[in-house]
Amino acid sequence: MSTQTTPFQLDPDKPGIDAPVGGGPQDTIKAERMPFGRWMRLVGWRHVVAVIFVIWALFPVFYVITLAFSGGNTLTAACPPDRQGLAALGCIFPSKISLDNFTTLLNSDQYPFAIWFRNTLAIAFINAFAALFMGAAAAFAFSRLRFAGRRLGLLLLMLVQMFPGVLALTAIYALMTQIQRVFPAFGINTLWGLSLVYLGGALGVNTFLMKGYFDTIPVDIDESARIDGAGHARIFFGLIMRLAMPILIVVFFVSFQSTFNELPIAQVVLPDQANTTLAVGLRGLVANPLIQQWGLMAAGGVMAAVPMFIVFLLTQRSLVTGMTAGAVKG
Amino acid sequence: MAEVVLDKINKLYENGFHAVKDLSIDVADGEFLVLVGPSGCGKSTALRMVAGLEDISTGNLLIGGRRVNDVDPQGRDIAMVFQSYALYPHMSVADNIAYGLKLRKMPKDEMNRRIQRAADMLELTPLLDRKPKQLSGGQRQRVAMGRSIVREPQVFLMDEPLSNLDAKLRVQMRAEISAVVRSLNTTTLYVTHDQTEAMTMGDRMAVLKAGVLNQLGTPTECYDTPNNIFVAQFVGSPPMNLVLADIKEGVNGLELHVGGSTLEIPSSTLDERPTLKGYAGKQVALGVRSEDMEDASIAKVPDERRVKGKVTLTEALGSEIIVHFTFPGQKVVTEDTKLLEKEGGGDELHVQQDEGVKWVASFAPRSRVRMGDEVEIAVDVERVHYFDPETSLAIRN
Numbered sequence: 001m002s003t004q005t006t007p008f009q010l011d012p013d014k015p016g017i018d019a020p021v022g023g024g025p026q027d028t029i030k031a032e033r034m035p036f037g038r039w040m041r042l043v044g045w046r047h048v049v050a051v052i053f054v055i056w057a058l059f060p061v062f063y064v065i066t067l068a069f070s071g072g073n074t075l076t077a078a079c080p081p082d083r084q085g086l087a088a089l090g091c092i093f094p095s096k097i098s099l100d101n102f103t104t105l106l107n108s109d110q111y112p113f114a115i116w117f118r119n120t121l122a123i124a125f126i127n128a129f130a131a132l133f134m135g136a137a138a139a140f141a142f143s144r145l146r147f148a149g150r151r152l153g154l155l156l157l158m159l160v161q162m163f164p165g166v167l168a169l170t171a172i173y174a175l176m177t178q179i180q181r182v183f184p185a186f187g188i189n190t191l192w193g194l195s196l197v198y199l200g201g202a203l204g205v206n207t208f209l210m211k212g213y214f215d216t217i218p219v220d221i222d223e224s225a226r227i228d229g230a231g232h233a234r235i236f237f238g239l240i241m242r243l244a245m246p247i248l249i250v251v252f253f254v255s256f257q258s259t260f261n262e263l264p265i266a267q268v269v270l271p272d273q274a275n276t277t278l279a280v281g282l283r284g285l286v287a288n289p290l291i292q293q294w295g296l297m298a299a300g301g302v303m304a305a306v307p308m309f310i311v312f313l314l315t316q317r318s319l320v321t322g323m324t325a326g327a328v329k330g
Numbered sequence: 331m332a333e334v335v336l337d338k339i340n341k342l343y344e345n346g347f348h349a350v351k352d353l354s355i356d357v358a359d360g361e362f363l364v365l366v367g368p369s370g371c372g373k374s375t376a377l378r379m380v381a382g383l384e385d386i387s388t389g390n391l392l393i394g395g396r397r398v399n400d401v402d403p404q405g406r407d408i409a410m411v412f413q414s415y416a417l418y419p420h421m422s423v424a425d426n427i428a429y430g431l432k433l434r435k436m437p438k439d440e441m442n443r444r445i446q447r448a449a450d451m452l453e454l455t456p457l458l459d460r461k462p463k464q465l466s467g468g469q470r471q472r473v474a475m476g477r478s479i480v481r482e483p484q485v486f487l488m489d490e491p492l493s494n495l496d497a498k499l500r501v502q503m504r505a506e507i508s509a510v511v512r513s514l515n516t517t518t519l520y521v522t523h524d525q526t527e528a529m530t531m532g533d534r535m536a537v538l539k540a541g542v543l544n545q546l547g548t549p550t551e552c553y554d555t556p557n558n559i560f561v562a563q564f565v566g567s568p569p570m571n572l573v574l575a576d577i578k579e580g581v582n583g584l585e586l587h588v589g590g591s592t593l594e595i596p597s598s599t600l601d602e603r604p605t606l607k608g609y610a611g612k613q614v615a616l617g618v619r620s621e622d623m624e625d626a627s628i629a630k631v632p633d634e635r636r637v638k639g640k641v642t643l644t645e646a647l648g649s650e651i652i653v654h655f656t657f658p659g660q661k662v663v664t665e666d667t668k669l670l671e672k673e674g675g676g677d678e679l680h681v682q683q684d685e686g687v688k689w690v691a692s693f694a695p696r697s698r699v700r701m702g703d704e705v706e707i708a709v710d711v712e713r714v715h716y717f718d719p720e721t722s723l724a725i726r727n
Contacts, residue, residue: 220416223383228430228481229404242420 068302071098073295101299112274113300116281119191119270120260121307123277127198128256134199135206135251136244140236142207143214144222154211161204165197166264172197173268194269194277198259206251213247214240249318256311260304278304332394332484332517333359334380339389341375341541349375351541353389357517362508364532365521368564368669372541373521374489380519381410381487394484409478410487413494415470417462417477424458427476441480448476451510468499475510486511486518492527504531525565529553537561539666559615559722560666562715568620568652569670571689574660574719575616577609584610585634589659589687593711594634603725606716614725615662617715620652623691625699626706635711639689641703651693655705659687664722 034042067075105113141147142154173188176197180187187193217240225235241248263279270276273284282304285297312319334357341350350372357363365373378384380391382403391399398406409430417426424445431441449455452472462470471491478486491507492500508531511518522528528535529549537545537552537560545557549565556562556570563569575586575593584600584607586593600606606614626636639657661667691707699705716725 218414218416220412220414221418223381223403224410224412224416224477225418225429226383227381227403227408227410228477229433234433239418243418 064298064301067295068101068298069097069099070295071096071100073101073293075292075294101295102303105296105299105303108296110273111281111285111296113281113303115274116276116278117304119276120278120304123191123195123198124256124259124307126195127202127259128252130195130199131202131206131255132248132252135203135210136241136248138203138207139210139214140240142211144219157204157207161208165201169264169268172265176269188269189272189275191270191275194266197265197269198262202255206255209251209254210244210247213244217243246318249315253311253315253319257308260308333357333361333392334485334517334519335390335392336376336380337390337392339376339379339391340387341372341379341384342387349541350379353538353541353543355536355543355546357519359517360515362511362518362520362531362533364528364535365519365538366525366528366535366564367523367538367544369523370540371538373523373538376538377487377489377519377521380485381408382406407484408487409481409483409485410489411471411474411478411491413490415462415474415491415494417470417473419462422459422461423454423465423473423476426462426473427454427480430477430481444480444482445476448479451479451513452476452506467495468503471495471503472506475507479510479514484517486516488518488520490522492522492524500527507531526567529565535565537564539564539669555724555726556715557724558666559617559662559664559717560670562617562717562724563667563670566619568690570617570619570715571687571691572615572617572662572667572717573687573689574613574662576613577606577611579610586614586616588616588637589657591637591657592634593637593709593714596711598712603716603727605727606725609725613660613719615717615719615722617717618689618709619713620690620692622710622713623689623693624708624710625653625693625697626708628694628697629708631708635709636706637709638704638706641699641701641705642688644699644701646695649695651695651697651699653691653693653697653699653705654688655691655707656686656688661687662717662719664719666722 105111142150176188176193179193180189184190185192186196221239221243222235225239230238261279262277263283266277266280267283270280273281276284278300282297282300285300286292286294334355336353336355336357339350339353340348342348353372353376355363365376367373375384379386380393382398382401386399390397393406393408418429421429427445427448428441431444436444445458446455449458452475454469454472454476457465457469457473462473465473471494474491488507492503495503504527520527520531529552532549534546534548535552536543539560545552545561547555552561552565556565559572563572573588575588577595578585578587580592580594582594583597584595586595595606637657639655641653641655643654645652645654693699717723718725
């Protein structure tokens with residue numbers, strides 16, 4: 001049988017279906033332009049709405065960046081109160097650029113920014129990878145294996161997700177102080193303690209997301225690999241993990257981001273300003289109503305945003321595939 | 331030696347569903363056996379038990395003389411082609427084919443030799459670097475076959491490999507699969523729900539229904555001498571026509587009274603089937619294949635071999651004319667006929683005595699019947715089938 005007759009042939013040397021037929025310079029027709037009124041009605045208004053929303057979303061971000069680079073330490077340093085109305089929008093473009101806030105914060109002894117940064121990065125990465133692995137293992141079991149209590153387990157997982165971790169703050173505090181007595185390395189005021197608390201809640205959303213995605217990978221592939229001679233570990237790591245890469249990236253990103261930005265639990269477990277996370281540390285800068293150092297906080301915030309930004313850039317394309325694929329089953 | 335022996339294999343699920351009941355089949359070395367039956371009859375379950383993907387509840391499974399009930403799939407020396415092909419999407423065609431060989435740590439030159447041979451056999455050589463998503467359905471299917479071929483197993487297992495292909499491609503791939511498998515002379519178990527595939531590809535067919543083996547024989551045997559009404563109607567397209575006939579003593583021997591017409595029972599038939607005489611005064615289920623009927627104006631037969639009916643539809647195919655007609659008669663209604671009607675998409679839930687029987691005959695192309703005609707149909711009474719209406723079994727002796 002000749003393979004040239006199959007219609008799906010994607011031969012890179014042959015033009016595809018939408019390649020122009022009968023090449024060479026021919027008269028190409030120029031489409032008529034839509035009258036402005038019609039264009040506005042069908043397409044234009046979307047641009048207007050989009051622009052409005054983009055301004056709405058980005059304005060606070062720009063404000064903080066301007067504040068950080070403005071050199072002032074008050075909330076209105078970037079935008080003095082004598083500028084009213086639309087003139088206030090002009091605040092986005094700073095009148096003077098100064099790195100004072102950054103240098104003050106980085107050199108400060110009272111506020112060890114570098115330590116906060118290091119702590120947050122460490123916890124975020126540990127949490128992301130561990131949640132990924134645990135969630136994948138749980139999702140694999142829920143998706144592929146059949147065991148007593150599977151349905152119940154899924155249901156419980158879903159129910160437990162409905163209660164935010166913040167509800168357990170006092171319990172966490174009590175728990176951590178108790179652990180401090182027995183296992184000081186994992187107790188209150190330790191990074192490992194915080195990691196443990198985060199990991200305790202890591203299985204919820206992640207497992208569901210991943211289970212949904214695993215369900216879309218046909219079981220036939222597992223079985224075919226089994227017949228070929230692959231063991232369980234090879235099927236899990238070599239096949240399923242490779243095929244589930246989009247959702248793994250989503251889960252990594254979601255875990256990383258939520259840990260990075262988390263405040264209440266971190267505040268409870270790491271209350272000491274000398275050894276805490278970025279979120280708690282930066283909050284501490286403006287906690288005292290008498291001495292609110294907005295400028296320093298803005299500078300800290302801008303610097304803290306950099307790792308998130310990098311991670312997002314790296315995972316951006318996979319996020320779109322992964323998120324939609326996990327949402328729709330089959 | 332790679333014969334496969336299923337000895338009273340059973341599959342009972344935890345919820346009580348008995349999927350396969352006492353299945354016993356001996357597959358000879360190099361034989362192409364087709365497991366065929368309607369959806370849910372247990373054929374895929376049986377195949378998966380041979381593969382080792384499902385546990386065998388009771389019974390013995392022997393491959394090459396060795397009992398393999400408790401052996402893992404990779405230890406059974408089998409290869410399986412799945413309905414969905416189960417290609418690894420992130421690997422190229424060459425890697426897909428080589429996967430099993432790499433796992434078994436085969437030396438590289440032996441591996442390449444095998445891959446090249448399979449690629450030549452299946453015309454996959456230009457596609458070796460493509461990923462599965464860049465292939466058409468037929469090409470993916472050939473890759474799945476290639477993956478099985480390179481393993482050079484004792485047994486090939488195929489689970490409805492052609493179901494995902496369009497009709498034309500299916501006909502083509504049917505021939506290809508047959509050719510490839512026969513050239514390799516490997517024992518093959520092939521599962522399908524399409525009786526045409528079963529008839530054309532298999533050395534023998536195993537017709538299953540609801541987990542029970544109804545008939546095991548060559549396609550010709552299953553077609554010419556079906557064991558029961560189910561096999562009779564399942565094998566052959568269009569399905570065998572059935573009607574309830576009264577057997578009465580006539581002038582020249584026993585006669586069949588079918589909806590206003592009388593058909594003779596030839597003495598040769600009675601000689602072959604003496605038990606038929608015991609049905610005198612009772613009813614018997616009469617089965618006639620569409621090719622055993624002809625337009626009576628073309629095939630001149632005496633009155634005792636004619637049935638009168640009214641034509642409801644004609645389909646001229648060029649080589650023959652398919653004629654749908656009705657005549658007053660009693661429909662044969664058993665579990666099997668209801669099941670097959672459901673499979674065929676019919677939704678006649680009620681049976682009325684006076685509705686008549688709908689039959690399909692195949693006339694010679696020069697027949698002049700038209701829709702609405704009252705027609706006389708010549709029946710080849712030497713070739714009709716007789717079934718017991720209670721037990722559905724064929725009356726053969």
